[in-house]
Amino acid sequence: MTKVLKHRNHKMVGVTDIENIQGFTQIKNSKRNGMDVFYGIQLALNDNQPLILYPNDSLLADNKYVVLDIETTGLNREEDKIIQIAAVKIENGVVIESFERLINPEIEVPQFIYDLTHLDPKAIENGVNIKEALNDFGEFCKGAVLVAHNAQFDIPFIRHHAELNQTNETYINHTVIDTMVFFQANHPELKKFSLEALTRFYHKKIGRPS
Known part of the structure; x- marks a missing residue:
């Protein structure tokens, strides 16, 4: 993914996940091709999450x-x-x-x-x-x-x-x-x-x- 973005002259890439950060480690361990990465997450604040x-x-x-x-x-x-x-x-x-x-x-x-x-x-x-x-x-x-x-x-x-x-x-x-x-x-x-x-x-x- 970063290779394609680099080819298109992007210098940064944003990565977001939903309700967890499982996707972050995949980016961290991948080849970034010199690109800066910033992270985001979508969370629902709920202290009573049902089992x-x-x-x-x-x-x-x-x-x-x-x-x-x-x-x-x-x-x-x-x-x-x-x-x-x-x-x-x-x-x-x-x-x-x-x-x-x-x-x-x-x-x-x-x-x-x-x-x-x-x-x-x-x-x-x-x-x-x-x-x-x-x-x-x-x-x-x-x-x-x-x-x-x-x-x-x-x-x-x-x-x-x-x-x-x-x-x-x-x-x-x-x-x-x-x-x-x-x-x-x-x-x-x-x-x-x-x-x-x-x-x-x-x-x-x-x-x-x-």
Whole structure:
């Protein structure tokens, strides 16, 4: 990214993130090509951030869970697109089903997104459309609690594009658990709360649905 900006005679670049600073380390560890970098962040000040969003009256142990992650072309759900949805369904502590869809966003995907996500550009180009992917995912999620790390990014992104594309499922009736908030609440002594930090802390590997 800085190489392109340098070629266009820019001397500085601004980097911002939403509700966290996970993107800062990627810039800090990348080649800046002599450019100055300044940082920004969008935060919502809330001392009572809920651990569970849209709760219901059931016991957590009685539910099925869909643990999900999405990859997107950027951070702005109004302008950016979803290019991957991956998830596993868990019941009684056991993975019973997995889900993955690669999605053609019908816009150009920046190279740094491919570098960040390790997705294959050809696979994305040959992916399904977003409406088909979200309809399939809606069927996969029926009756389940949704779980995501930084769910307050993933779930609104999914809901926005579900509404925009008039899919069968709008994802508004699911209880949502945000594992990043749980991680922060249980380990306030830590400085990083990214998915990578969580898996390192618990000595787990990040895998792909099979």
